[in-house]
Amino acid sequence: MLGLDLLKEVPGLLEEIKALPLRLDEERFRFWLQQDYPFVEALYRYQVGLLLEAPQAHRAPLVQALMATVEELDWLLLQGASPSAPVHPVRAGYIALLEEMGRLPYAYRVVFFYFLNGLFLEAWAHHVPEEGPWAELSQHWFAPEFQAVLYDLEVLARGLWEDLDPEVVRTYLRRILEAEKATWSLLL
Template identity: 70%
Template sequence: MPGKGFWGEGMELFRELFGCCPDALEEIKALPLRWDEERFSFWLKQDFPFVEALYRFQVGLLKEAPHPHRAPLVQALMATVEELDWLLSQGADPREPVHPVRQEYIALLQEMEGLSYPYRLVFFYFLNRLFLEAWNAHVEGDGPWQELAEHWSAPEFQAVLFDLEVMAQGQVEGLDPGVLEHYLARILEMEKKTWSLLL
């Protein structure tokens, strides 16, 4: 499991975006989650439809990406494909009913697909970093999540996150603060609901 401060490099934009909702991440980190293998397995399998929707969101980003953004976005897309493969190997079934919380998050992704490229890139970076911040706070020790933790802590994935931050930083200037705040708050709300499935 990554130690404290593992995500401390290259987080200037992440902290800046939290100006809209300074206490929201701490609320997510403070959730009194209950960890057991059966509960985590259900939560993990229910992640598959969301990651599948995130794959489609990324494909849309890649279609509109300026040339300098394409290689990092391709790498991020491949990481998502690998994650989908891993979830299937853990027993995820695409035919299973999707939990209402996951449906709501998927609907938010689909709504955000209607925004322009700069907004979508910033929100894609934010939700990835936010999830990993929450993961680092909650998931400790050995367990069925260890392989996934190792996947996300790999240097290659960290390099992708760093590139996403740099790219997103270049898009923030000129964006409507009201639109940013609206969707950042909704992403935070959905992350809290998603982690709350483990309460």
């Protein structure tokens, strides 16, 4: 799913995420959703920054991704997420990483945006049953429209990949994976 063989740059970390023994009870789910809101809000700002620098050919896929993020924020609010709720340190750390990545050159930011979306969906598909309280969100993320957005992001990332410094890529991929693992660990 992740394309670009990005995971070969950081072997083993996705398997660690998939091996987490999560407990998906409703109380933990609600807490996790509440903690997802500030991260998705930060992701929205990250995407706006991408759009400000995007060449014309990149704008349509990035606008579609941004719309999916806006829809996710709306859905989280409908689930009871509060924009003013305290942010867990794990999520604050991931938000800080997004803000740091937002200062990188455009090409890195696009590749990392694609990667973190694909990584999240890979972990989600592994951990979350298709039925139950998470079904509506699964349907949103795995809908053909969002899969098309992810494909378009992969095309953009592939077009930018060759010019990136492999060490910078490895460093940030590792940090993204570690932040994802910490986030999923909130469901232990």
